[in-house]
Amino acid sequence: MSNPRPYATLLAKGEERRQRILTVAQRLLTRNGWRSITLGQIAREAGVSPAGLLHHFESKEQLLHAVLDARDAYDEASRDMPGDIIERIEGRAERFRQAPDLVSMFAVLLIENLSPDAPLHERFLNRYRSAVDIVAEGIREGQRAGKYGTDLDPAVKAVEIIAFLNGMETSWLLDPSIPLTEVFQGYARSLARELAPSSGDS
Structure with a gap:
């Protein structure tokens, strides 16, 4: 044998x-x-x-996709984290510290692939749209549960939230001294106030 x-x-x-x-x-x-x-x-x-x-x-190109697969696998592993959108955003700073290389690489490749003829443009575009859809659905779930107000458009708010997250990645790559925890907590508090039900939702 x-x-x-x-x-x-x-x-x-x-x-x-x-x-x-x-x-x-x-x-x-x-x-x-x-x-x-x-x-x-x-x-x-x-x-x-x-x-x-x-x-x-x-x-x-295959290698580029493989390194992005590693980033996607990291995101998938944390997608089932407990808490609503606001709580997840508040804890996002910790993810920056846990995987700084993945965060940095993603930000650099995203900026380099903004042009429609770039090799990873389609992948980044699809990923962006998927992220917006996931956040928008999270807001809708909160609205259906009565946690969030119904006077805002989840799709529009989701675009803002993803823009904040992408912008923070780029800003942090430029200046690692940014107080991540405080910035994310402040944005989460502001978001909680905006999403809170108004008197007309009761």
């Missing part, structure tokens, strides 16, 4: 190499943006051959 352990060890080494490539790519993308880096640079920084990198990622 053959010993399966060498194969398992090979798989583990391959996954470790893949993760190392992703980590290096995140760092270089944050520092230089996608236009200024090459697969060769990433391979050198990760300590692998160009052929070794291409074994895991067939193109630069």
Whole structure:
């Protein structure tokens, strides 16, 4: 009977190499943006051959999508956090501290892919629209439950909230000394006042 352990060890080494490539790519993308880096640079920084990198990622675009997949997986893991929209926004500062590399990389790639002909534009646009829809539905749920007033448009308010979050990522990338906790708590309090039911909702 053959010993399966060498194969398992090979798989583990391959996954470790893949993760190392992703980590290096995140760092270089944050520092230089996608236009200024090459697969060769990433391979050198990760300590692998160009052929070794291409074994895991067939193109630069595939690698870009893979690093964004890591960010999306992080967001998915925190999507089921308890609390309503206001509570989640209030705690958002902690997520900046937990994954600063992912936050920074996302902000840089977003700005670089605003043009419709950029390689990741469609993905960022779809992600943005999905985020707006999720926040808008959260507001509607609060309205149906009587927690939020019905005199505002959830879709419009969701655009504002996502703009705040994206803007904070960019501002924090520019100036890491921003008092994140205080800013997010202040915005959450302001949002709570705006969303609160008025006398006409009773």
